[in-house]
Amino acid sequence: MRLFWRRIGAATAACLGLSALIAPIPAGAAEATCRDLSIPVSLLDLPLLGLDQTMYGRLCVPAGGSRTVQVLVPGGTYNSSYWDISHSPETRSYRRVQNKAGFATLALDRLGTGRSSKPLSALLTAFTQANAVNHVVKAMKSGSLGPRFSKVILGGHSLGSAVSVIVAASHRNVDGVLIAGQLHRLNLTGIVPTLTTLTPVLLEPKLGHLDPTSLTTAAGLRYTAFHRGGPLDEAAIAHDEANKDGLAAGEAVDGILLGTLLPLSRQITVPVLLAMGGDDQVFCGGLLGSDCSSAEALKRFEAPNFAPAARLRTFVLPDYGHSFNYAPNAPEFFQATARWAEEMVGR
Template sequence: MRTSVRAMAAAAAAALLCLTPGAAHADPAASPDRCQQVSFPVPGGTLAATLCLPPDRPTDTVMVLMAGSNYNASYWDFGYAPETYNFRRAMNAAGYATLVADRLGNGASSRPTSMSLTATATAQALHDIVQALRHGLGGAQPFSKVVTGGHSLSSGTSVMEATNYHDVDGVLLTGYSHALNIPEVLGVISTYYQAVADPQFAGRGYDSGYLVTRPGARLHDFFGPDNVDPQVLAIDEATKETFSLTEYPDGLMSTLPGMSSLITAPTLIVNGSLDRLSCGPAYSICADAPALQAAEAPFFSPAARLRTFVLPGSGHSVNLARNTADYHAAVIDWMKSIVG
């Protein structure tokens, strides 16, 4: 397995380090909010992404946003009530470009065999995306500042990328901590079943290793029960996404002591106060931002300049809580402090 992962990573690097404006497909007709579709060649297929620029000003900063398991790009670019729930638009309005990418096997990206998917390969692809953005992607301007943003599993891949390559200017980790509530994690995993058994995915070519949440499980798994719009919950169920358990073993390594201490870029951790996965027993470490700071600071070096934010009443999916605008404001304040 170690050899095949190295080979996959090397192939991804070769594909993207040779990237030219012609090799990364970009739709020349940008949408009114200045977005274009981009695809990245990686072992196993292509990663689909959308690059969006601020509507009213130039910028030299881009945020690379990737959703974790159970979600696709719509987590960051939510279509319902976008003035409230759309993280991507909030960052664009604040003056930052965004690139929202789907992992392999997820969303609009290619769907290889489920057993081939690993967090290590995703971290390598994330690194190559960072480099492509710095050199000018698909004819777009080069960005001098790149910040990665992850949720849950993709927070793990952001940690892996930042510790291996030290090439980003900031790391946003959401739905992440070193105090995973293992019984709750196992409880959430018990709500997964094969995508081929789900009416939304049956007959679409998924192999038996692709999993999704069972219908009706997401309220318990990912939300604070009193902090969710019923329409958001319905759309979340309708847009739920597949993943493979093979992405978890190396991805969860980022939550063990040691790896995060190697991050040298400013880091912000955001959790909901009722995140049953990331907030330890009885939600103790997520009582408020100081409690989360005290719990997480020992795992980071001074170079990370760690900051924390807790969204009251939110579960694991902070982007979809009713009060998510407070989290947007906290991220924008942090971004101003690290990149201007």
């Protein structure tokens, strides 16, 4: 009988592909301390063309402190709230799990969104966003804004992952990279419904403070854009709709071309965790998409895009689509990330 149960446990771990990463995270004794930061950044590091801006971040530090901070970059039409979802936060807050695991977190608003400064959207690309995020990384390591961290894990979702890849590959000043919701192959049939949900922010009155050339998802199409493949939780989708933000067209263009289709990721020389929703309609399955049926299958597709130094790990969260922080089983992803971060980077 003992042998039977051992085999069952081994098979379950193999299906997930991260047997060492899925054990529950012990809860911290006290809540993290959070504060808002306004971080000086630049779109370009060129004389007279620095185009100085400020990037908003919500810094949360565990009660016992931490030497490592996770700098978190949201995807297109999202802002920092994606990393700390207030609807059912005990299930959907990535930030809470990482803080309880002993990591500080800094959730950012990309330039042009949320409480960050809003330059002309024509100036915003994945590369200029990456330059700004690099300033944030340097500030976290230097302690110029108060807390000083010896290590930075850079994490992104979707477009935020493309930005993170560019930072890690170009500046090489981070200690680990989380790539969520972004692969090197697109499901050409599945991405079309997402693209057709985009509309100018001019048609969304609550986003009238954004550059009028920015894009967002049309009202009522949030599930179609980002949650297909998962259950329709109307309350969660309504929360996502209420917190949606903007996207500059230029970000999407070079984010896809350079952050996704080209193997810029091969220049990353620190540990990488690549995580996907198993039913992501943008990158998985369909016409030319990747195999996201398991962590092992995903790694076979993606490993050629990373150098051996990245020590690539993969994780697949079953039964959800693109924005899988909203998934009912999202804690599996959150805990796996915390285990990976502790093993590969440390607290």
